[in-house]
Amino acid sequence: MKAKTVFFCTECGNETPKWAGQCPACRAWNTLVESPAESKQKKKAAAAPASSGLRRSAGNRPRPMGEVETTHELRFETGMNELDRVLGGGAVKGSLVLVGGAPGIGKSTLMLQICDHLSRFATVLYVSGEESERQIKLRAERLHVRSQGLYLLAETNLGDLVESVNELKPDILIVDSIQTMYNEELSAAPGSIAQVKDCTMALMQLAKGQGITVFVVGHVNKEGSIAGPKVLEHMVDCVLYFEGERQNSYRILRAAKNRFGATNEIGVFDMGDDGLAEVPNPSETLLSGRPQDTPGTCVTCVMEGVRPVLAEVQALLAPTSFNVPRRTSNGFDYNRVNMLLAVLEKRGGLMVSSCDAYVNVIGGLFLDEPAADLALMITLASSFRDKPVPGDLAAIGEVGLTGELRSVSALGQRLSEVRRLGFTKCLLPSRNSDKLVEPDGLQLIKVRNVREALSAIL
Incomplete structure (x- = not known):
């Protein structure tokens, strides 16, 4: 039996059974992409009433707002003041941060450089679906990253990634990149809307459930947007865009969304032979x-x-x-x-x-x-x-x-x-x-x- 497919709009996330040149919801052109449809059995199971025998957990019940405890979010410095400024004063424990940018702009370099500081007081797991562990180590040595608290994993299977996280129990998880990750239970190809959405949801559950700070790297397409941006942006806590031109050494990190700080904040970096250097005085x-x-x-x-x-x-x-x-x-x-x-x-x-x-x-x-x-x-x-x-x-x-x-x-x-x-x-x-x-x-x-x-x- 042929698997049914639906079409997602990469701009607004609207779902339609047929392809069209223009999205019927947001009226954008050439934004519909094909993705396998969710099975009816899963939809029925998700919508099953209480009389079907499903029981919710005892701790997951509605509570009056006055009984909910509020504490200040736990922040920690990443070792780069410009990144801390964009994040609103540092990374928040248990948050999910999406770092987007064009290929080769310096996203992986930035993530690997902050590992040198983070791994001194926390356990950091760096997962790469684009490079082998040997390639990551060679790049880390070039960037002078030699901390013993950094663990490397070359993996693209989401199930194996989650299993490694449960075994190591890291404090910080870096996934490079989300387009290379795939869930073997889905028939869609890695990088598709369905895979990106499912993998991001699984990483969000890790961040919120176990209190792990997760950094996710996402590449942009030729139109300058992350694959399925509207699908991802509402899931993550922070959306950071890494901007700049390859001919220019300066890079600008901009916050497009931040639940823990101000938006449109920028950090300026200078790309050199030894990686990214902070520019504390961008005006000068x-x-x-x-x-x-x-x-x-x-x-x-x-x-x-x-x-x-x-x-x-x-x-x-x-x-x-x-x-x-x-x-x-x-x-x-x-x-x-x-x-x-x-x-x-x-x-x-x-x-x-x-x-x-x-x-x-x-x-x-x-x-x-x-x-x-x-x-x-x-x-x-x-x-x-x-x-x-x-x-x-x-x-x-x-x-x-x-x-x-x-x-x-x-x-x-x-x-x-x-x-x-x-x-x-x-x-x-x-x-x-x-x-x-x-x-x-x-x-x-x-x-x-x-x-x-x-x-x-x-």
């Missing part, structure tokens, strides 16, 4: 090598979680040779760049519609915060007029469609970071800035709209 690092007295560059300050980070925005405008000007954006939303170009022409009086526009953010950052609008506007105007922006000036503010400038949140923290990095001038909106405490040595240039900003700087 991202601004290193900045050109002086050159048109088309300006500095802004964005908030990554609770950390202010200074970023350099560059732009190049040149007369176009095509009927339709070319627009290229790297590190900035493409549609927002087009909107700001339209505002610059309509409200700023600069005819940029006949120019090719190229926008770039240095260091691999992606600025999705409106506070970077003013800096990009100044950068575009500087390139168009071929006049440099003062090197000691930073710009912070949101730009509206009418050309007005709006204030942003956490402006005091941003100004403190701007002054700490040696800047002496800051261009910012005049609205809601009367109560600001002006840092010593920092001149605040307050403007109301785009025209005033261009007149004050260029």
Whole structure:
């Protein structure tokens, strides 16, 4: 008898019996993947009523909320301050953390490096489905990881993994990667939605049932998302994305979900021959090598979680040779760049519609915060007029469609970071800035709209 299959949407997790080019639930295109259907016997057993003879455990009964004991979560340091910052102050005992990123970005390196510190006070089991134990040891020696509390296991079978965990009883479990694990009771191939979902559920039961801190590595596909992201994200406690470009040595670890801390927190690392090195001052690092007295560059300050980070925005405008000007954006939303170009022409009086526009953010950052609008506007105007922006000036503010400038949140923290990095001038909106405490040595240039900003700087 032919096994029945269903189709899962990798974006929303919706299940449908037939394949279609567009998901009927979230309307996303080309996201349905095939997976074996769950047997009817399992569904009936899961939905069996109490009269069928099934009895629940005595401890698993509803209790009033007032009787539930609450204690602070037990945290421990991983040995890397940048990772502890993203996790919200350290890893939580009994938590399940998903670390995603493109292949070769440094996920396995990061996990193996924290083992050197963790294995000094805890038992760590590192399970790899991609490398042999000998390969792991060679990589560990290159990263100077030689602790005796680290145990290695090359395994892809979920049943054997769980059996090894029950025998060793480790405090910390690292699985690299979840796409290589499979449950032999399922007929689906490793890496499919059904296998990834089932294996993650089993690891979650280990984490919650035995109090084991589990780190799971997940590769992203060519669209930039973990296989079955909506299926996995609701299971795990933390979702960390490792971002960066292979041509660039800097790596950014970003928290997309965290039940124990703030989201959108970032940690910055530098990939070298000896592994990942922490970058405690990312603003200074991202601004290193900045050109002086050159048109088309300006500095802004964005908030990554609770950390202010200074970023350099560059732009190049040149007369176009095509009927339709070319627009290229790297590190900035493409549609927002087009909107700001339209505002610059309509409200700023600069005819940029006949120019090719190229926008770039240095260091691999992606600025999705409106506070970077003013800096990009100044950068575009500087390139168009071929006049440099003062090197000691930073710009912070949101730009509206009418050309007005709006204030942003956490402006005091941003100004403190701007002054700490040696800047002496800051261009910012005049609205809601009367109560600001002006840092010593920092001149605040307050403007109301785009025209005033261009007149004050260029």
